[in-house]
Amino acid sequence: MREIASGEKGEMYSYFPGCTSHSTAVEYGLSIKAVLKALGVSLVEIEDWNCCGAAAVHSMNKLLSLCLPARNIAMAQKTDLELVVPCAGCFNMLKRTERALKTDPEMRREVESTVGFTYQEDLKIRALIDMVVNGIGFGRIEEKVQRPLTGLKVACYYGCALVRHPKVTQLDDPENPQYLDTLMSSLGATAMEWSFKTDCCGADLALTHGDFVVKLVNRIVGMAQEAGAECLVCSCGLCQINLEMRQDVGALGLPVFYFTELMGIAFGLEGTKWWSKHMISPSTLLDSLSLR
Amino acid sequence: MDKPMTTVELPDIEGRQTFLAEVQERCGENLGLCYQCLKCTVGCPTAPYMDFNPNTIVRLIQFGLKREVLESNAIWLCVSCETCGTRCPNEIDIGLLMDALREMSLEEGYRAKEKGVVALHNAFMESIRRGGRVHEATMLMEYKLRSGDYWTDLIPGMKLFMKGKIPLLPGRIKGIDSIREIYKKTQKQRKVLEDREGKSK
Numbered sequence: 016m017r018e019i020a021s022g023e024k025g026e027m028y029s030y031f032p033g034c035t036s037h038s039t040a041v042e043y044g045l046s047i048k049a050v051l052k053a054l055g056v057s058l059v060e061i062e063d064w065n066c067c068g069a070a071a072v073h074s075m076n077k078l079l080s081l082c083l084p085a086r087n088i089a090m091a092q093k094t095d096l097e098l099v100v101p102c103a104g105c106f107n108m109l110k111r112t113e114r115a116l117k118t119d120p121e122m123r124r125e126v127e128s129t130v131g132f133t134y135q136e137d138l139k140i141r142a143l144i145d146m147v148v149n150g151i152g153f154g155r156i157e158e159k160v161q162r163p164l165t166g167l168k169v170a171c172y173y174g175c176a177l178v179r180h181p182k183v184t185q186l187d188d189p190e191n192p193q194y195l196d197t198l199m200s201s202l203g204a205t206a207m208e209w210s211f212k213t214d215c216c217g218a219d220l221a222l223t224h225g226d227f228v229v230k231l232v233n234r235i236v237g238m239a240q241e242a243g244a245e246c247l248v249c250s251c252g253l254c255q256i257n258l259e260m261r262q263d264v265g266a267l268g269l270p271v272f273y274f275t276e277l278m279g280i281a282f283g284l285e286g287t288k289w290w291s292k293h294m295i296s297p298s299t300l301l302d303s304l305s306l307r
Numbered sequence: 308m309d310k311p312m313t314t315v316e317l318p319d320i321e322g323r324q325t326f327l328a329e330v331q332e333r334c335g336e337n338l339g340l341c342y343q344c345l346k347c348t349v350g351c352p353t354a355p356y357m358d359f360n361p362n363t364i365v366r367l368i369q370f371g372l373k374r375e376v377l378e379s380n381a382i383w384l385c386v387s388c389e390t391c392g393t394r395c396p397n398e399i400d401i402g403l404l405m406d407a408l409r410e411m412s413l414e415e416g417y418r419a420k421e422k423g424v425v426a427l428h429n430a431f432m433e434s435i436r437r438g439g440r441v442h443e444a445t446m447l448m449e450y451k452l453r454s455g456d457y458w459t460d461l462i463p464g465m466k467l468f469m470k471g472k473i474p475l476l477p478g479r480i481k482g483i484d485s486i487r488e489i490y491k492k493t494q495k496q497r498k499v500l501e502d503r504e505g506k507s508k
């Protein structure tokens with residue numbers, strides 16, 4: 016088992032990085048490591064984890080879509096730690112599987128025999144944002160803030176997978192969630208009120224139907240701009256890349272942050288070398304507020 | 308007015324009830340509860356591009372119009388964002404319904420109107436089978452070959468590559484055999500899939 020971010024106080028979580036943490040969402044992975052280390056939280060990467068299957072698999076084969084996350088659950092069970100998942104998409108797939116295992120005995124038997132494990136109901140699966148907000152808590156976060164994000168106007172974008180279906184994710188409010196907004200306020204930023212927090216950005220169809228996904232993206236980013244935001248903040252690898260890559264940069268050009276990146280800035284962490292990884296550089300915006 | 312009221316004769320399709328029952332059995336949702344309030348369709352991000360709106364899909368299933376449903380583009384344009392299911396006043400999870408319809412359509416060999424979407428899903432699934440995790444570069448290459456769409460997104464793809472966000476070499480997890488075993492045990496419709504892909508090329 017590989018430790019990726021080791022803290023000092025002995026607070027530990029099991030960690031499922033997800034495929035994008037090593038590729039298109041590399042800055043999410045880097046900032047998670049840095050921020051949790053600063054907060055004294057250790058993450059223990061699940062041994063030999065595999066892809067959650069994402070939308071592709073549950074669209075094609077239900078049983079496989081439950082068995083792939085189940086293999087990760089089986090690995091995570093070997094520790095007594097709560098399982099933390101940063102990407103909203105992976106989180107959703109793991110929670111779907113958890114729900115099937117808990118509520119459908121017949122399916123549970125089938126998944127258990129296919130994967131070859133016995134499910135233990137006490138394994139807790141949490142989204143990273145939930146662990147940060149409710150596990151670590153705003154008190155400890157505010158203590159760490161050295162460089163408040165004063166003047167930074169953000170639109171918090173939750174997307175679909177984090178909050179829906181609520182019977183699966185059991186996280187925040189599905190229509191007007193608050194976790195990211197409250198977190199941003201505690202870092203000193205201004206979270207703008209807007210109505211597209213949970214509107215889907217269509218990332219799953221970005222490769223096959225780019226024409227209308229561009230419309231969905233521009234509507235979301237356009238609404239963020241209209242609400243007065245200068246950037247967006249999210250917690251999903253697919254949302255981030257879709258919103259940054261498909262928006263009309265000329266007319267909009269709003270950078271999209273992972274929430275952990277903004278925590279890193281507010282904590283005054285050095286070595287934030289991942290800015291160059293953004294498709295829309297946040298440098299100008301951060302410089303204008305003396306945040307870089 | 309003595310003009311007689313217009314009536315619509317529903318086609319007498321054999322197995323009409325069977326289709327409804329089959330769909331309900333698979334997705335576990337009670338579609339009889341739908342009273343066509345249209346909340347699902349109003350919130351759906353991709354409904355404007357669907358041949359049938361989500362509420363219409365439910366109605367068509369009630370009518371037993373199997374081919375219309377399983378050959379619709381709607382089932383492939385649904386992005387499973389779950390806005391519909393979250394808002395349905397009768398708690399019908401249309402996201403789960405769509406998953407069930409896609410699976411049925413594949414298993415029974417219906418022609419998928421959105422070949423690109425099916426090609427992408429297949430490329431994604433194959434990528435996991437090969438390495439245990441998704442490897443973007445080879446996955447995208449396979450998608451391009453399967454779909455025949457070589458040029459779209461080449462420039463954004465290159466930009467990502469230049470930023471070091473698309474690792475070149477695929478990895479493989481240690482327990483790849485257990486992944487392959489899971490695939491083998493769950494892939495009952497595999498043959499049908501490959502045959503259909505072959506035909507559509």
